[in-house]
Amino acid sequence: MELYRFRRVDNLLGGFDELESQTIFFSSREYLNDPMEGHRKIYWEGDSILWENLFINYLLSFERLLSVWVVSGEEREIVVESYLPISGGIDDLPTVEYQNLFNKIVTKLKGYESCSKLIDTLGKRLDPVSENELFWILKSLHPVIIYVANTVYLEEGLVNKYFFSEDKLAAIEDIMLRNMAKFASGEIGAKEHHELEHLRSEYTHRAYTNKIEGLINSSRKNKALVLQDFPILYLQNIQRLMYPDWYVACFMSTFHNSASWAHYGDNHSGACLIYRVEEDNDALFLNLRSGNNQGQDEKAKTRRLKFYPVEYSNDNRDVDFFASLGQLTTPQLELCWYSIGDIVSDRYESLFSDESRWRKNYWDMFYHAVTRKSLDWKPECELRLIVSNDAGSSGKCNGYTLKYDFRNLKGLIFGIRMTEENKIKLIVAIKAKCKKYGVKDFELYEAIYSESEKNVQRRKLIGLSSYVNC
Structure with a gap:
């Protein structure tokens, strides 16, 4: 042949x-x-345990880049792929002091009613969350995460000022709550999904005009990456945990x-x-x-x-993110994604009760895309x-x-x-x-x-x- x-x-x-x-x-x-x-149409569908662990992973990923920026500033450009994605959890942080600092950030973040409500609402949502929806959820949540991490860093003496004015937080929370209510409930149709995709593209390309007009300081790339661009970079890199x-x-x-x-x-x-x-x-x-x-x-x-x-086709299969974390070990899945303390996600048993079937489906989806x-x-x-x-x-x-x-x-x-x-x-x-x-x-x-x-x-x-x- x-x-x-x-x-x-x-x-x-x-x-x-x-x-x-x-x-x-x-x-x-x-x-x-x-x-x-290789394009995959990824969606997110899970209970409150999976969603809380996703946001903890987001926070771990953000804090890692934040700490690099705080230490090195703009001296060396941050290469995101060198730090993300994070496959471990809080217990994998190198010292007890570091773990305590991060747990303090998590506790403060959970203290905001809007964040707790978001996790609960997403866990009860019947329709899956699209990638564009998740981007806007993370984009809306990101300023609050910056503020919380910034506050803990100030309390621990790691920085000496806020990254943005404290009086802006109330306005940020108000915007966040209005966005969260719509995104988390799933009360958006095909037209809104199309608009979200358009808005995401417009948001990305707005940075071009900002750079042209000098509104973004080209010498402060790391600051822009951590405080502005992180949500989309996270979404791009977290998919490496799948295949x-x-x-x-x-x-x-x-x-x-x-x-x-x-x-x-x-x-x-x-x-x-x-x-x-x-x-x-x-x-x-x-x-x-x-x-x-x-x-x-x-x-x-x-x-x-x-x-x-x-095979030549213009159709793509939908891929369940939480069911496709094949680059993680079983302990990582169990400890960092499918449980919080002694509470186990409802989806764990349905996904992994038949591991051979799960593996077959996993690799079928992999080869279908490639x-x-x-x-x-x-x-x-x-x-x-x-x-x-x-x-x-x-x-x-x-x-x-x-x-x-x-x-x-x-x-x-x-x-x-x-x-x-x-x-x-x-x-x-x-x-x-x-x-x-x-x-x-x-x-x-x-x-x-x-x-x-x-x-x-x-x-x-x-x-x-x-x-x-x-």
Whole structure:
């Protein structure tokens, strides 16, 4: 069985040297061409225990960044991903003194009737809370959290002033109560949901004009992050508690599409690699290694990776946040999310009474998201290999690189516009590889446009194929 992978010549022979190193690059989601790949429509639905623990996690996350800002100021830019998300709880704070300080913040926050009422109302709400709703809930709650943490810091001598005027708190609480009543009750329809999405976008982009007009001091980035931007940054990062980061290597079941050659094959001047893949029970597989040099790193782990056909659809499944915290350990789930003291959430038993069923549903939802692209991409006929950050590979900031056995590279197709110079370089490199690994059946082709088929076809280069194999 053959599968195809388009590459630029400078990927194969240039700085990445993928042909010589026999590597396949697995790209992170951020570098894929469809920004909606891996998108999940997340909702929050839980009792008061789950909601209280969510707000405690929010408070833990905020206090961590607040403490960094108080200590370091603007001396070094805060990289949010270095501190969030927080997977542990209050008991995981490093000292008893730190735990006592944080518990003092929690106690003060619970003293506000509006906060206690919010948790109780959300716990009784029948409809799930959307991401846009939760953003506005957190955005409305955030000034109160700032004030409470600021007050405790003042009492403990950690700071010497309020971050904003104390007399503003009454106005903040009034706004918060009015917002909370509507959000928490769920008394908003489709029109309001659309408006919330629009408002969230407007809020985000308002920062651009503020920076242009000098209303946000560009030298005070950490202050803006902690006091203004934190709610949206928290929402973005907390989702990392759900599923592992994932990386994909894209292949296709056909090489005939001219648009694919243009987009992925460097406007037809690149190459299409032909991989020999294994068939087993209607599935396709390829063995890959994480070692530095094939055959020289005996400890390198060989993995049999499955090809997942991409399904093209504009529909996304709804994902329950509280039921999808798969990156946490069982003790973390039990202590930090599904219980408060001796009281256990009503959802715990329904979710985890059958752990095997939960795991199956969890991974079904994971692969459903990472194997979907919108209908616009359907002509690609893509299959993909997928690795996640718990797969044991050495990860880079933008992806993984794994090695294949050269004997699994069946052939190569020169693009219609590939230069003679690049063809010669590839022929020389392939001949050396064939000699090194004793390959006698490597196939070289050139791409041609077929007037009869009205698409890209290939023509075998018999003489050159014999040349690289001898």
